[in-house]
Amino acid sequence: MFEAHFQTFEEPETGIALASRLSAFREELTRRKLSGFVVPRADQQQNEYVAPSEERLAWLTGFTGSAGLAIVLAHEAALFVDGRYTLQAAKQVDTKAWTVESLIDPPPETWLTKHLKAGDRLGFDPWLHTSTAAERLAAACAKAGAELVAVDSNPLDSVWTERPPPPLAPVTIHGAQFSGETEKEKLARIHAEIARLGVDALVLSDSHAVAWAFNIRGADVAHTPLPLSYALVPKDGRPTIFIDHRKLSNAARDHLEQSGDVREPEALTAELTALAQRGGKVALDAATAADALSRLIISAGGKVERGSDPVALLKAAKNPTEIAGTRSAHRRDAVALARFLAWIDREAPSGALTEIDTVEALETFRRETGALKDVSFPTIAGTGPNGAIVHYRVTRKSNRRIVRGDLLLIDSGAQYEDGTTDVTRTIAIGEPTAEMRDRFTRVLRGHIAIARAIFPDGTTGAQLDTLARQFLWQAGIDFEHGTGHGVGSYLSVHEGPARISKLGTTPLKRGMILSNEPGYYKADAYGIRIENLELVVAVDISGGEKPMNAFETLTLAPIDRRLIDVAMLSKNERDWLNAYHARVAAEVGPQLDDATKAWLDQATAPL
Numbered sequence: 001m002f003e004a005h006f007q008t009f010e011e012p013e014t015g016i017a018l019a020s021r022l023s024a025f026r027e028e029l030t031r032r033k034l035s036g037f038v039v040p041r042a043d044q045q046q047n048e049y050v051a052p053s054e055e056r057l058a059w060l061t062g063f064t065g066s067a068g069l070a071i072v073l074a075h076e077a078a079l080f081v082d083g084r085y086t087l088q089a090a091k092q093v094d095t096k097a098w099t100v101e102s103l104i105d106p107p108p109e110t111w112l113t114k115h116l117k118a119g120d121r122l123g124f125d126p127w128l129h130t131s132t133a134a135e136r137l138a139a140a141c142a143k144a145g146a147e148l149v150a151v152d153s154n155p156l157d158s159v160w161t162e163r164p165p166p167p168l169a170p171v172t173i174h175g176a177q178f179s180g181e182t183e184k185e186k187l188a189r190i191h192a193e194i195a196r197l198g199v200d201a202l203v204l205s206d207s208h209a210v211a212w213a214f215n216i217r218g219a220d221v222a223h224t225p226l227p228l229s230y231a232l233v234p235k236d237g238r239p240t241i242f243i244d245h246r247k248l249s250n251a252a253r254d255h256l257e258q259s260g261d262v263r264e265p266e267a268l269t270a271e272l273t274a275l276a277q278r279g280g281k282v283a284l285d286a287a288t289a290a291d292a293l294s295r296l297i298i299s300a301g302g303k304v305e306r307g308s309d310p311v312a313l314l315k316a317a318k319n320p321t322e323i324a325g326t327r328s329a330h331r332r333d334a335v336a337l338a339r340f341l342a343w344i345d346r347e348a349p350s351g352a353l354t355e356i357d358t359v360e361a362l363e364t365f366r367r368e369t370g371a372l373k374d375v376s377f378p379t380i381a382g383t384g385p386n387g388a389i390v391h392y393r394v395t396r397k398s399n400r401r402i403v404r405g406d407l408l409l410i411d412s413g414a415q416y417e418d419g420t421t422d423v424t425r426t427i428a429i430g431e432p433t434a435e436m437r438d439r440f441t442r443v444l445r446g447h448i449a450i451a452r453a454i455f456p457d458g459t460t461g462a463q464l465d466t467l468a469r470q471f472l473w474q475a476g477i478d479f480e481h482g483t484g485h486g487v488g489s490y491l492s493v494h495e496g497p498a499r500i501s502k503l504g505t506t507p508l509k510r511g512m513i514l515s516n517e518p519g520y521y522k523a524d525a526y527g528i529r530i531e532n533l534e535l536v537v538a539v540d541i542s543g544g545e546k547p548m549n550a551f552e553t554l555t556l557a558p559i560d561r562r563l564i565d566v567a568m569l570s571k572n573e574r575d576w577l578n579a580y581h582a583r584v585a586a587e588v589g590p591q592l593d594d595a596t597k598a599w600l601d602q603a604t605a606p607l
Helices: 015-031 056-061 083-092 108-115 131-143 155-159 183-197 207-213 250-257 267-277 291-299 310-316 320-350 355-367 384-388 434-451 461-473 571-591 594-603
Strands: 036-040 069-073 077-081 099-102 121-124 147-150 201-204 230-234 240-242 261-263 281-285 303-307 380-383 407-412 414-416 423-428 454-456 484-486 495-500 513-516 519-522 526-529 532-539 548-553
Touching (some): 015 036, 015 056, 036 155, 077 108, 147 291, 183 207, 201 207, 207 230, 320 571, 384 407, 384 526, 434 519, 571 594
Parallel strands (some): 201 281
Antiparallel strands (some): 069 077, 380 407
16 A cells, blocks of 8 residues: 655564675685774764665674674674664674674773783774774773774775675755855855864865755765765865765756865875875864874874864754745645544554554655655654664564554654654554553653753753653653754754753754654553654743743644543643644644544644
8 A cells, every 4th residue: 555665674684694704704804914803883974874885784794773883803703782772683693603792881992902812903994983983992902912903995895795886876956945055155154163273174074064065965875865975175265075976967066166176085185185294284073084084184294183073063053944944844744744643543443554554654645745855764663562662673574563552653754855854653552551641641741841941042952851851750760862862954864963861062052953752661561752853942031131042843743642641731731732732733734635634633632
């Protein structure tokens, strides 16, 4: 009935079949006189999604999660993953060949100090690690009396005989009707940041920053409209954009050449070397710049200024055109969501639907808007115990039938040219238990506390995070992820630097878009999450003495009233939910067919 174009549900190759790859890799390390090698799940720019040609960790180990690292020694091999992926990793890798270890606490460096021997030579590809990561590895090697060796070419690529070619998706121009600011205006702001840093040039090593600065988009990685590229912006004069010419139409090339010089990616090393030889001081983004860039500049006599990319903060605060665009994208998305939620309510109680059915249906409803460019991440659709797995991805093998008594957690998003969406709803299939209602209502109260927050300009996400957790804490429970992440404008659905979490130290500025997504997960039973996107806006308080901000909710989708214990809500919380539902009905209802509108009227009726 439905078909998913942007998502697949196939099981990846798993461990035991990959044993020959590990032995071929070890032979190559021996040939290169290396005692071991570090294989991160990364590309040159530390992107969240990487091109098939960069999936080295998955090729070698079988592990397909979005964060991980492998260390291969002569007689031992370890895969390091965080808590989200412990179960997945154990299923995907050959546990006879690999041990699965913690990525965070303790970190891989602790494992290295125990397993390296004096005189060992541990290799790493400096293009796939930041300088900070490389320094941690070097310190671990030194502690064991071993040496960290930066390789000129990646030994894994020598044995990966069927490695896909690099992506060459066409570059598109992100027009002024979407960007709201010309490249010239953006470059003037970037130049002001370069002057503030007191450097001779800034390397844009993050493709998101290049896409934003030069108003281009692409499709080199899944789910994020990125054209993989670099830029070098000098304090004076024209910047240079480094991008594969095969991605550029005449129009795209003309667009870029109006504000900068266009060169092939490999020309970056020559330009940086020349700049360094003149004693230039170059700013690098500590989060995305490859260690290879630092090494290159320093070896050629230049100086490196490592810090946060100033473009990240410029990009995070959306301008009026981008804000109008995201509102429009959310209204469009809301129609697809209403059609989907009405369909679930109609079909799920029969017991005929599976998790995959829901993923395909939601993508189809979004495609029927006529504006969908991609999903903004693979949909998380977990019913019953699968809902308790925070980053669950359904496959043909794990696909579960939806039955009465289940909670269905569905977290999804869309990429439209005018904005990026991300929304989670938890749906009761049949009659929920009293415990489910209690937990859902506590999550909802935390969600409302964030949505209703009023806070001084400059407040950080860490200062707000507790608001989302307070009602869960009162019951002795919590959730193990952040409350919210930044969201791009037809860019990454997970955008820094601002976030709502105990680690969120970036001040929230007007125009930033953040998710508001508290949750609760009962292992082997069910999961609950309620997520809307919020825009930081100014709020005028009569008699107030400080500039104050609040959140404007962008997402327009009903929250399941059947899961709410109304007696637990305060009057203010009830008023907020009724007002939100009235707004959903008013803005979305007129765009729906009669049957769906009748469903929406019921779903948004006042409590």
